[in-house]
Amino acid sequence: MNRRTxxxxxEAERREDxxxxxxxxxxxxxxxxxxxxxxxxxxxxxxxxxxxxxxxKDQMLQAAYRKVMAGMTEAAIAAAIEGETAxxxxxxxxxxxxxxxxxxxxxxxLWAAFISHIQIDQSxxxxxxxxxxxFLEALETLLSAFFVEEKRALSPAQCRTYAIGVNALVDGLxxxxxxxxxxxxxxxxxxxxxxxxxxxxxxxxxxLSAEQR
Amino acid sequence: MNRRTxxxxxEAERREDxxxxxxxxxxxxxxxxxxxxxxxxxxxxxxxxxxxxxxxKDQMLQAAYRKVMAGMTEAAIAAAIEGETAxxxxxxxxxxxxxxxxxxxxxxxLWAAFISHIQIDQSxxxxxxxxxxxFLEALETLLSAFFVEEKRALSPAQCRTYAIGVNALVDGLxxxxxxxxxxxxxxxxxxxxxxxxxxxxxxxxxxLSAEQR
DNA sequence: AGGCTTATTATACGCTCGAATAATTCGCGC
DNA sequence: GCGCGAATTATTCGAGCGTATAATAAGCCT
Numbered sequence: 001m002n003r004r005t006x007x008x009x010x011e012a013e014r015r016e017d018x019x020x021x022x023x024x025x026x027x028x029x030x031x032x033x034x035x036x037x038x039x040x041x042x043x044x045x046x047x048x049x050x051x052x053x054x055x056x057k058d059q060m061l062q063a064a065y066r067k068v069m070a071g072m073t074e075a076a077i078a079a080a081i082e083g084e085t086a087x088x089x090x091x092x093x094x095x096x097x098x099x100x101x102x103x104x105x106x107x108x109x110l111w112a113a114f115i116s117h118i119q120i121d122q123s124x125x126x127x128x129x130x131x132x133x134x135f136l137e138a139l140e141t142l143l144s145a146f147f148v149e150e151k152r153a154l155s156p157a158q159c160r161t162y163a164i165g166v167n168a169l170v171d172g173l174x175x176x177x178x179x180x181x182x183x184x185x186x187x188x189x190x191x192x193x194x195x196x197x198x199x200x201x202x203x204x205x206x207x208l209s210a211e212q213r
Numbered sequence: 214m215n216r217r218t219x220x221x222x223x224e225a226e227r228r229e230d231x232x233x234x235x236x237x238x239x240x241x242x243x244x245x246x247x248x249x250x251x252x253x254x255x256x257x258x259x260x261x262x263x264x265x266x267x268x269x270k271d272q273m274l275q276a277a278y279r280k281v282m283a284g285m286t287e288a289a290i291a292a293a294i295e296g297e298t299a300x301x302x303x304x305x306x307x308x309x310x311x312x313x314x315x316x317x318x319x320x321x322x323l324w325a326a327f328i329s330h331i332q333i334d335q336s337x338x339x340x341x342x343x344x345x346x347x348f349l350e351a352l353e354t355l356l357s358a359f360f361v362e363e364k365r366a367l368s369p370a371q372c373r374t375y376a377i378g379v380n381a382l383v384d385g386l387x388x389x390x391x392x393x394x395x396x397x398x399x400x401x402x403x404x405x406x407x408x409x410x411x412x413x414x415x416x417x418x419x420x421l422s423a424e425q426r
Numbered sequence: 427a428g429g430c431t432t433a434t435t436a437t438a439c440g441c442t443c444g445a446a447t448a449a450t451t452c453g454c455g456c
Numbered sequence: 457g458c459g460c461g462a463a464t465t466a467t468t469c470g471a472g473c474g475t476a477t478a479a480t481a482a483g484c485c486t
Contacts, residue, residue: 008433008482030333032245036474046435047474057474105332112329118392119322120243132393165382165409168389172381175388179331180345196378200412221452221463249444259465260444270444 006045015053015063017043022064027106031113034061062123065114068107069131075102077138086149090142091208094197095190097170098177103189108178139163139170143201165200169193219258228266228276230256235277240319244326247274275336278327281320282344288315290351299362303355304421307410308403310383311390316402321391352376352383356414378413382406 009017021043025034036057040047054060079096083089096102118125140163147154154162170193177189194209201208222230234256238247249270253260267273292309296302309315330337353376360367367375383406390402407422414421 003435003480006434006482011433014433027332030244030330033333035472037472048436048476049434051475052433109329109332112325115392116322116325116329117243119240119318120246128392132389161405161408164389164405165386165412168385168409169378169382169413170385171388172383172385173378175384176345176377176381179328179341192374192377195374196381196413199378199415200382200409202412216450216465219452219464221454224463227463248442250442261446261466262464264445265463 004046011053014049018045018050018053018060019064019067022060023068023110026064026113027109031117058121058123061117062127065124065127068110068114069127072102072107072111073131073135073138080138080142086142086145087208090146091194093139093142094166094170094193098173098189098193103174103178103181105178105181108175136163136167139167162201166197169196169200217259224266227262231258231263231266231273232277232280235273236281236323239277239326240322244274244330271334271336274327274330275340278337278340281323281327282340285315285320285324286344286348286351293351293355299355299358300421303359304407306352306355307379307383307406311386311402311406312399316387316391316394318391318394321388349376349380352380375414379410382409382413 018039021039022034024042025038029038036047036050039060040050050057050060054063076093076096080089080093083092101107114124115128118128140159143163143166144154144156144159147159173189173193173196177184191209195205198205198208231252234252235247237255238251242251249260249263252273253263263270263273267276289306289309293302293306296305314320327337328341331341332338353372356376356379357367357369357372360372386402386406386409390397404422408418411418411421
């Protein structure tokens with residue numbers, strides 16, 4: 001009757017491990033293949049432990065969804081705040097969203113798996129909405145600061161319209177660039193993104209895309 | 214021992230029914246809920262029949278994926294060819310892609326479910342690639358004809374870059390508009406799409422978006 | 427150092443899954 | 457109108473699912 005020896009981990013640590021394992025399984029085998037047993041094996045524990053940390057498998061999936069979305073927006077925002085001017089911050093934000101690690105087949109696969117569950121489970125819809133709005137707001141803030149810096153007057157409504165358009169463009173390029181990654185060279189996508197955004201905002205060519213000003 | 218009475222259908226008819234039932238199940242219960250038994254029940258047959266028409270459940274899923282994608286592109290192309298000028302055809306194509314039935318939560322849910330399987334199963338990747346390229350080509354053709362009509366010289370490379378950008382924008386607006394449908398009024402999205410595309414192509418305001426010219 | 431809490435393992439249960447096979451009934455060709 | 461091929465149903469199988477519960481060992485506290 002030799003039981004497995006094991007290590008007692010802290011709650012935060014263990015939860016994180018389980019969520020990471022969940023994402024690994026979804027990315028590798030799809031949401032169908034992310035079974036309690038597979039996830040537990042990946043995390044190096046036995047299946048029963050999952051129910052000790054999450055009241056159901058579904059709750060664990062929701063936590064995993066939050067993790068994916070947080071990772072994506074945080075990466076972009078982290079890149080943005082490094083910029084010194086509003087122009088640079090906007091530029092960095094856009095580029096980060098069409099550059100690894102955000103453009104990553106695994107990330108896309110995870111994102112899509114959860115998106116397809118929005119219709120089925122309202123809890124996922126709420127998580128999506130939360131993240132969508134916060135992303136849109138971040139973009140709107142960057143845009144508005146940029147226009148102030150450029151001394152260009154812009155109504156809030158106009159700014160919002162721009163934010164929606166830029167958001168769509170960035171999302172779309174992210175999709176294209178990740179799904180057809182082999183079609184685009186590394187920075188080709190980023191260049192296209194900057195040129196497209198500056199056109200969208202009716203800026204002068206180079207006003208946003210040029211390396212230095 | 215009363216067996217169910219049944220109707221012998223033609224192969225094409227039966228396959229179509231089964232695929233439609235498959236999509237219904239995926240949309241309603243997710244890809245996890247699209248089980249052989251559920252699908253069969255939805256189609257009004259028994260489970261065994263599926264294996265009579267498809268060598269495996271996976272093959273049926275692939276056929277279903279093709280169906281979804283074909284439906285989306287066909288709807289947009291059908292709208293486009295009704296236009297009398299190149300401008301009108303481009304305009305119609307764009308609007309169709311951000312208007313029902315293309316912008317439909319069910320369609321999005323199906324699309325996302327399959328996208329998330331691209332990484333897992335190469336067969337799905339091939340189907341995606343096929344459709345992406347054909348969509349991009351259709352868009353490129355429309356754009357190129359439009360620029361000819363406008364007597365604006367454009368290198369093929371420039372045209373391709375535009376096609377990639379417009380494709381991204383349309384995809385992104387489709388995503389946003391469907392996922393946050395309640396945020397946008399019916400034609401708000403279409404208007405935004407036209408205005409954004411005309412900015413992207415560096416056209417004069419109204420050159421594409423205005424109702425009449 | 428030894429007891430107590432509890433994180434973790436182990437095992438079992440009832441259900442549903444995709445697939446295979448056998449039995450039946452439909453409907454076309456003659 | 458009947459026989460025969462094949463479309464369809466019915467039934468079965470082993471595997472794997474999520475969950476529940478009991479047994480166990482890890483490691484902090486005093």
